[in-house]
Amino acid sequence: MPPVIECRNLTHYFGSKPALRDVSWQVLPGRICGLLGRNGAGKTTTINILNSFIEPTAGRCLLFGEDAHRLSPSVKARIGYLIEGHVQYGFFNVRQIEKFYAPFYPKWNPDIYYHLISKLDIAEKQRVSTMSCGQRSQVALGLILAQNPDLIIFDDYSMGLDPGYRRLFVEVIRDYAADRKRSILLTSHIIQDLEGLIDDVIIYQRGRVLIDMELKDLLGNFRKFVFETAGDFKDFYDEPNHLRLERGEKTSTLYGFLDQTAASVSLNQLGIACGRGFREEKIPLEDIFIALTGKY
């Protein structure tokens, strides 16, 4: 099946500063893809290119086979887009905003929207501008889901949400995508929420693709080894091989796509003795993300 989103050799500069450098990846139909990266890694630039709000310096993005900068209205109607910060029109109330959006989308389903709204403690005549960030996020989400889009792009959906609203958001997305007929691309800085949600993960580092793989492969193959610190060595990072060594006062850690034997070999090659307390520890997605992209 052709990809829903395809970025080909995407490059973008803000003045002389590179934001994206030769980035290529794709999202296949029915998949939920998490686009992750630290602040300034290029996620929002990519999303803005996908939504044709930025013209890339080089390369192109295709959505349903059409260039992101020349999307036909029929393809636009198939794409739901949540703007960072759950931006919506503050002057509308709950009913008015539904009435405004409905005629634009042929597959509009108001029940989805009102079902979501019914979970919130808001009056029908309450204006969006008077809602809390969490309530506004649900209004924005309801409006997107009511479009019945084939692709949804969530730009930092978790921004400003408390844990309860974040959980609600994730559950709604998961239920919506359960039929595997729709694709979702999302970005978020709350990595732990994504572990049970996304199928594929793309990690950016300084405008480049660092990781692009299925989440289960990343979780299954990226490992953390701990050992008691002995001898004199410094932190080490090998970006092409995704190998990171962190020296601690008492225990040090090696991260990478390694099994136990390969980890021992790597440490030996670095001239580090790892005899005492050398063991593998479970590593969640957030720690993998930090191990790959660094703390600072």
Place this chain on the structure above:
Amino acid sequence: MFKSLAYKEWIKLRIYWGLIFLAHLAFCLFLCLQLRRICKVNAALSVWDNWLFKDFLFFRPCQFGPLLMGIVFAALQFFPEILAKRLRLVLHLPLSEERAVGAHLGVGLGLLTLAFLPGVALLAFCASIWFPHEFLLNLAYIYAPWLLGGYAAYLFSAFTLLEPTWRYRVFNFLLGASFVRLCYFPTTYDGYLRLLAWLGLATAAAVVLPLLSANRFGKGYGS
């Protein structure tokens, strides 16, 4: 879809539009009452005399009304769109960018016309009570450039507000101020008669300018 966009603009602007409409109407009514008082006390002839020979226009206080209304209306309509870059919501709607922004301008110009006209009609009606037909025509010739100035102010304000970069915003503002200035040269009898059609055409052509700014916004300039 135009209906939906018109609905959005109406919800956003209805209170402000109502206030502007009432303020303009009240101001025109005030001028009519002033005119009535002067005509009763000094006779209409003195107003004609002042109008013809001393270039004193009883409706001159209206001169900058359309200009002010155009600027305020554009600000009220487009400022919420550029705050948090909400224009992205419109540009993402499943219709072409030109149609989406064009619909906004259409609604804005329509509401502005509806805010202008009743006051102008009231002034014309009051003037028709005391003045002959050719004076009314003269009133129209004098008032028309001011009205065009109002529309131009609206379009150039939209052009400036939707522009995503400050450098171009300043340029757009200066361009708009220069254009609007053309509509406000000191008025003499039939002074604008030969210019009026060209001024009207130029103002109509200015409709494309906010579309250019929106297009630049869409391309991510200033991001």
